[in-house]
Structures are given as C-alpha cells and as structure tokens.
Ligand SMILES: NC(=O)c1ccc[n+]([C@@H]2O[C@H](COP(=O)([O-])OP(=O)(O)OC[C@H]3O[C@@H](n4cnc5c(N)ncnc54)[C@H](O)[C@@H]3O)[C@@H](O)[C@H]2O)c1
C-alpha cells in the first residue's frame with residue numbers, strides 16, 4: 001500500500017534529523033515538507049493533506065473544521081513535541097485519527113530555557129546588554145536565586161527537571177500539580193502546595209502545565225494579586241495560560257518584578273501590551289529548539305507515525 005506523509009515542523013529539516021528524515025523517506029512513497037517556514041493556516045493544511053496517511057505536525061492549529069474536511073486517508077497526527085492543545089482531540093477521535101506526541105524529548109531544553117529566563121530576569125540581562133551596545137555602563141543591581149523560593153505549577157517532565165536544577169542553585173522549591181509525584185518530591189526535597197499557596201509564597205513562579213479548559217488564564221489579575229510583590233513569573237508552556245493584559249498591567253504597576261515568556265496567545269508576537277516594558281523578556285517559542293531536543297522530537301515523531309501506519313503498538317497514542 002502506498003503511503004504519503006505531510007511533515008510541517010520546520011526544525012525537522014535541521015541536520016540533526018537526517019536519520020529520522022531518511023527513515024521516513026524509506027518508509028513512505030511520498031513525503032511533503034512545509035515550504036512556508038512557519039506553522040500552517042487551516043487552508044494551507046488542507047491544500048497539502050490530499051491523499052495523506054500520516055501528518056507529522058508542528059505548531060499548526062488542527063481544528064475541528066480542518067479535521068472534518070481532512071481526507072479519509074488520514075490515520076495519524078504525530079505531534080512533534082509535547083503539547084497537543086492545537087489539535088482538536090475530540091474531532092480527531094471522532095474521525096478515527098490517532099494522535100501521538102513525543103513526551104520527554106524536549107524537557108531538558110525547555111527547563112534550561114526557563115532557568116535562563118529566571119536568571120536573565122533576576123539580573124536584568126537583556127537591558128544591560130542593550131545598554132552596553134549603546135555605549136552605556138549601568139552597573140545595576142539584581143537579586144540572587146540562592147535562598148529564594150521557586151513555585152512550579154505543573155510538575156511533569158519539564159517541571160521536575162527545573163526543580164532539580166533550582167535545588168542545585170540553593171532555592172527552596174514547592175510545586176502544585178493535581179497528580180503530584182510524592183516519591184520524586186521526597187527524593188529531591190520538593191514541597192507540595194496548593195496553587196494559591198504556591199502563588200503567595202514564591203519569589204519566582206514557573207508554569208509547566210498543558211493548555212486546556214482548566215488552565216486557560218489560570219494566571220489572571222486575581223491570581224497575580226495573590227503573588228508576592230516583585231514576584232517574577234516565567235511561562236515556557238503556552239500563551240493562553242497567562243492573561244497577558246493582566247500581566248502587562250502588573251509589571252507596569254510594579255506588582256510583578258518581571259516576566260520571562262517563551263509562549264504567547266498570538267504567535268508571532270506583533271502588537272502586545274507586554275512590549276516595551278521593563279524586565280519583560282521574550283523568546284520566540286524556542287524552548288524546544290536545541291540540537292538534542294530537535295533530534296529527540298524528530299526521531300520519536302517519525303517512529304510514532306510509522307508504528308501507527310504499520311499497525312504496530314505505539315506507546316505514545318493519546319486517544320486510544
Ligand atoms: N516552549 C516550548 O517550546 C514547549 C516545549 C515543550 C512543552 N511545552 C509546553 O509545556 C507543557 C508541559 O510539558 P511537559 O513535557 O512537562 O508535560 P507533562 O505532561 O510531562 O507535564 C505536565 C504536568 O502538568 C500537570 N497538570 C495538568 N493540569 C494541571 C493543572 N491544572 N495544574 C497544575 N498542574 C497540572 C500534569 O499533571 C503534569 O504533571 C506542554 O503541555 C506544552 O504545552 C512548551
């Protein structure tokens with residue numbers, strides 16, 4: 001039977017994925033790559049789905065409407081990454097399309113970026129860099145992570161990696177997660193708190209939850225008001241988890257001491273109340289983009305699509 005695969009994450013075409021690309025091209029009769037260099041819009045997905053059996057998906061929004069119009073040949077959406085918030089899971093399931101992801105493949109990459117954002121916000125690194133570029137020499141004062149409290153919201157693969165690194169920096173680490181891993185917490189000296197307790201006691205708060213109906217805007221004006229004055233909030237998860245307007249106002253008023261953000265409600269970030277504020281640090285949804293994580297996501301996403309299309313057991317199917 002002939003197989004056609006659509007591959008849309010542009011970082012899949014990096015040299016680190018040469019082996020995964022070769023494996024896919026050996027398996028499939030035709031592989032169509034993203035020629036636009038960015039996530040695809042609905043009409044752009046549909047234009048490329050004709051006769052496609054498997055779809056290795058980047059950060060495209062695969063809505064119910066797209067899935068309804070998708071050809072009957074489509075059997076599997078293999079997310080290249082952890083988050084599946086941009087795939088309408090109910091619509092995929094209703095159409096018999098399996099959805100897989102690549103858990104754990106980018107957790108070190110993302111936690112290291114979260115840590116970088118914490119350090120940059122603590123020492124205002126981007127502002128100092130810009131000042132030196134301009135010929136200024138502002139030998140400003142920041143704060144240390146040592147002795148501070150980090151609150152982690154969502155202690156899964158990324159949250160756990162962050163917790164271990166924060167402990168090594170001499171931080172007190174507490175976490176909120178409805179599926180809290182007691183054994184990991186005991187072994188690593190992590191405190192278990194409710195969400196409100198994390199918010200009221202932390203100097204740094206880092207978000208690592210999936211975006212869904214229960215986490216959308218979980219950090220809003222009311223929750224920010226509960227935080228310590230000067231708290232620094234890091235979000236490398238998904239944009240919709242923070243109410244960006246409320247966060248911008250809290251930075252302007254001095255309630256928040258800073259923000260480190262890798263994910264946004266609208267990407268790319270063009271017009272935003274968050275822009276132009278002191279100690280708000282942006283990265284362009286690049287948490288997973290290390291050589292190691294790109295290779296990990298690519299090889300697992302390819303293995304997943306091949307396993308499902310070959311009728312083999314695939315441990316990463318999310319809608320069995
Ligand atoms: N910036 C990036 O490039 C990037 C890369 C990878 C993942 N992500 C995002 O980060 C998220 C987390 O990734 P992960 O690999 O750690 O996933 P994971 O599934 O290992 O961990 C998520 C954790 O969140 C917990 N959780 C779920 N709902 C919660 C809630 N309401 N409150 C508190 N905790 C809750 C879960 O129990 C789980 O332990 C992903 O869903 C994805 O959206 C972003």
Ligand SMILES: O=C(O)CC[C@@H](O)C(=O)O
Pocket residue numbers: 009011058059080081082083084106288
């Ligand atoms: O596709 C990417 O580049 C990032 C993926 C990341 O957001 C994830 O959900 O793991």
